[in-house]
Amino acid sequence: WTCTILFLIVLSLVLLSRAEEGLEFPNFDGKDRVLDINERNYKKALRRYDLLCLFYHEPVPASKGLQKRFQMTELVLELTAQVLENKDIGFGMVDAQRDAKVAQKLGLEEVGSLYVFKDDRIIEFDGELSSDTLVEFLLDVLEDPVEIINNAMELRAFERMEEDIRLIGYFKGEDSYFQAFQEASERFQPYIKFFATFDKSVAKHLSLKMNEVNFYEPFMEEPAILPGRPLTEMDIVEFVHQHRRATLRKLRAENMFEVWEDDMDGIHIVAFAEEEDPDGYEFLEILKDVARDNTNNPYLSIVWIDPDDFPLLTTYWEKTFKVDLFRPQIGVVNVTDADSVWLDMSNDEDLPTAEDLEDWIEDVLSGRVNTEDDDEFADDPENDHYILEESDENPDTDEEDDGDD
Amino acid sequence: WTCTILFLIVLSLVLLSRAEEGLEFPNFDGKDRVLDINERNYKKALRRYDLLCLFYHEPVPASKGLQKRFQMTELVLELTAQVLENKDIGFGMVDAQRDAKVAQKLGLEEVGSLYVFKDDRIIEFDGELSSDTLVEFLLDVLEDPVEIINNAMELRAFERMEEDIRLIGYFKGEDSYFQAFQEASERFQPYIKFFATFDKSVAKHLSLKMNEVNFYEPFMEEPAILPGRPLTEMDIVEFVHQHRRATLRKLRAENMFEVWEDDMDGIHIVAFAEEEDPDGYEFLEILKDVARDNTNNPYLSIVWIDPDDFPLLTTYWEKTFKVDLFRPQIGVVNVTDADSVWLDMSNDEDLPTAEDLEDWIEDVLSGRVNTEDDDEFADDPENDHYILEESDENPDTDEEDDGDD
Secondary structure: OOOOOEEEEOOOEEEEOOOOOOOOOOOOOOOOOOEEOOOOOHHHHHHHOOEEEEEEEOOOOOOHHHHHHHHHHHHHHHHHHHHOHHHOEEEEEEEOOOOHHHHHHHOOOOOOOEEEEEOOEEEEEOOOEOHHHHHHHHHHHHOOOEEEOOOHHHHHHHHHOOOOOEEEEEOOOOOHHHHHHHHHHHOOOOOOEEEEEOOHHHHHHOOOOOOOEEEEOOOOOOOEEOOOOOOOHHHHHHHHHHHOOOOEEEOOHHHHHHHHHOOEOOEEEEEEOOOOOHHHHHHHHHHHHHHHHOOOOOOOOEEEEOHHHOHHHHHHHHHHHOOOOOOOEEEEEEOOOOOEEEOOOOOOOOOOOHHHHHHHHHHHHOOOOOOOOOOOOOOOOOOOOOOOOOOOOOOOOOOOOOOOO | OOOOOEEEEOOOEEEEOOOOOOOOOOOOOOOOOOEEOOOOOHHHHHHHOOEEEEEEEOOOOOOHHHHHHHHHHHHHHHHHHHHOHHHOEEEEEEEOOOOHHHHHHHOOOOOOOEEEEEOOEEEEEOOOEOHHHHHHHHHHHHOOOEEEOOOHHHHHHHHHOOOOOEEEEEOOOOOHHHHHHHHHHHOOOOOOEEEEEOOHHHHHHOOOOOOOEEEEOOOOOOOEEOOOOOOOHHHHHHHHHHHOOOOEEEOOHHHHHHHHHOOEOOEEEEEEOOOOOHHHHHHHHHHHHHHHHOOOOOOOOEEEEOHHHOHHHHHHHHHHHOOOOOOOEEEEEEOOOOOEEEOOOOOOOOOOOHHHHHHHHHHHHOOOOOOOOOOOOOOOOOOOOOOOOOOOOOOOOOOOOOOOO
16 A cells, blocks of 8 residues: 555647637636635635635645646646636645644645535545546536436436436435435435426336335346335435445546445456447446346445546557456456456457356356456465466456357 | 647645555656657657657746746646656657757647657657656557457447447458458547457448448537448548547547537537436437537537546536536537537426427527627627627527526
C-alpha cells in the first residue's frame, strides 16, 4: 500500500475561436471564486450556499513541480465554480495540516477527496476530478433526490435506464411513507437513482403495490421487491447497502474510483467491451445474459468498461494488462499490483457463449484461474488456489478451451 | 467578424491516486515529444510516421498570459503524444510567421487549426482540442477508411449507427470498383463512415445490387441510392459533398466547429434535447419524424445538441440564448452575433407535435420567425423578412400557437 499521492493531469482544452458565435467554451476569467476555508469562515460558507464543495488536500508542497500540480487542481475548481456561478454553489479548499481542526469538525476523512455539503449531508465525490465530470455531478446533486414519474413518457424513460441502479416506490402521496423513501434516497444521491409514482396506471404497469418499493439492478429485467411494507428509512437503506454491488456494473467517470475500491477480496473481474463495436455489443449481450443468470450469486460482480468512455486510459490499460482493446476482453485484475489474467479469445471468430463464460467465471471464483502466475504451486494457507501453468505474456487461462479450428 | 483568437481552457484533470492499481490516468511525464517543425525537418517528419499531426499556430505571444495559454496547447499535444506513444504518430508545431514557407509547402491554411497528414492526404481536425477528443480522433484516422461487413453481427452494428452518415457498397471483391469507393472514402475519413460488403446475404438484407452504393443520412430509415453503376471515385465524392449536410445532425466534440461553420445563410436551427431525459427523448423522436418527412428539403438542417455531451457549455448556452436547458428547446441562432429566438413551449405539459414543429420551421425558413428582433419592420432589400413583434426576454415566435389550456 502506497501512501496517497495526488496524481494529476492537464487535459487542457484549447479552443480555436472562429468568426461564428455560439460555441464558446468558458475560459477561466482569472476571478478567484474558490475560498480558502478556515476556522473563521467555514460556518458562514456552510450557511451561505445551497451546496458547498470542499477539496480536502495535503499541505501545499514545497517543490515547484508538485506546486504546479496543486495549482492545476485549483484551476479545475475555479473553472467549475465559474461555469456554475449562477447556481449557488460554494467552493473551497481545506488544508489537511493547517486546517486539521476544521476538517475534523466537518468530518473530512480522505485527503485528496472532494466533499459536497448539501443540507446536513456530506457526499463524497469519487470520480475523475475534471471540470466536466464535476459540473455534471454537482448539477445532479442540486436536483431533488426523488424523481416523480407521472406519465407513460416518464415511465418509458425509467425503463430505458438499464445501466443504473434504480429504486421505485408507489405511494399515495407525499405522506410519511414517501418521506421515509425520500430520506433514504438522500443518503445515496446522486449515485443511486430513486423514483416514486403516485399514479395508479404507472404502478400497475410496474406491478407495484401501494407503499411497495422495487429495486432494479443494472441490466436486470425483473426487479427485486423490498421485503416488508410499509418500509422505514432504515429498511430501505439497509437493503440498498446489501444490494448495491451489482452483478454487472458499468464503470463511469463520476464514480470510477469508488467502484474500483469496491473490489472482491483484492480482485475485479473486468470486461472490456465497446458498445459501438459489433463484437463488443454482442459480447455485452452475452455478459448481460450471464449476469441475469447469476444475479443471486453474491460473489460475482463484473466491472464493464467501455474503452470509448476513457480514451486516455485505453493505451495505459493495453500496456498494463497486455490486451488488445480493439476486441472485447474479460479477465481478472488484482487491484494491489494490477497483475491480470485474461480469457483467451484470440484465435477464433466466435465470441464465447454464455456457458463458456460461466465456466470461466466459476474457475475464477473457485480460484483456479487467478493472477498469481509466477508461482507454479500456490501454498498460501489462506486460500487454496491451485495455479495452472501460465506464461507471463500470454496466459493460457482457459484449460477447457476446446479448439474449434 | 472578429479576427481569429486562440481561445483556451484548462480542463485539468486531477486524479486522486489510491492504494488500488489499475485506473491510473496518464500524467505528463515531462518528456518532450512534440517537434518544432521547420524547413530542415518537415520532410523527414512526414516520411517517418504513419500519421503526422501538426498544430499551425500564431507566433508565440509576448504577453505572459497569452504565453501560458500557448503552453497549455502544447501540453494537450504532449499528453496526446505520450498516450499514443506506441502508435507511430508524430506531433509538431508550425509557427505561422517563422515557418511561413513550410506552412505554404504543406498546405496549412487556417491558423489555429490542427492538420493530420496520412499518406498523401491532409485531414483538418475541427473539434475540441482536448486530449481525449484528439486521441479518439487520431485512432479513428489510423484505421482503414472502409470497414468491411462480413456477417449478420456486423450488419446489426451498422444498422444501429443511426447518428452517423454512412455509405455502404456491395462489391465482388477488392476490384477496381471497390478501389474507387475506397479512394473516395479516404477524402472523408474519419468524418463520414464508409462500409463495404462482399457478402451476398448482407447485400440482400440491405437490398444492395452489385457495385451499388447506398447513402444513409443520419436518422433516416431508407437510404438514398447513388445514381449510376459502377461509380467512379468522383461520382461518390460529389454525391457526398452534395448530401453531407444532413436534415438532422448531432453536434459532437470531434467536429463541432466544422458543423457550426456550416451554417445556412448565417443561421442555425438548433434543437437542445437530452436523450436521457423523458421530454428530451420524446422531443428527439418528434424531430426525427420531422427530419424524415423533410429530408428532401435542401434548405432544412437542424443541429441537435445533447447538453449532456457538453457540460461546460450548458450554462454558457443558457446565458447566451436565455433558455432553460433542463427542457427541450428549439430555436434559430444567428451565428454572427449569437442572437436567437426560441419556440415557446413553456406553458404546457405537452411537447409540440410534428405538425407544430413543421409549421414553425416553415416560418423560420420563410423568414417570418427570425432573430432580428430589434427592428419593428425589416427593410432589407436582400431578404423580405417580416418581423413579428418580439420581446427580448421571451420572444413569442409562434403566432399560430393555439392555446390548449
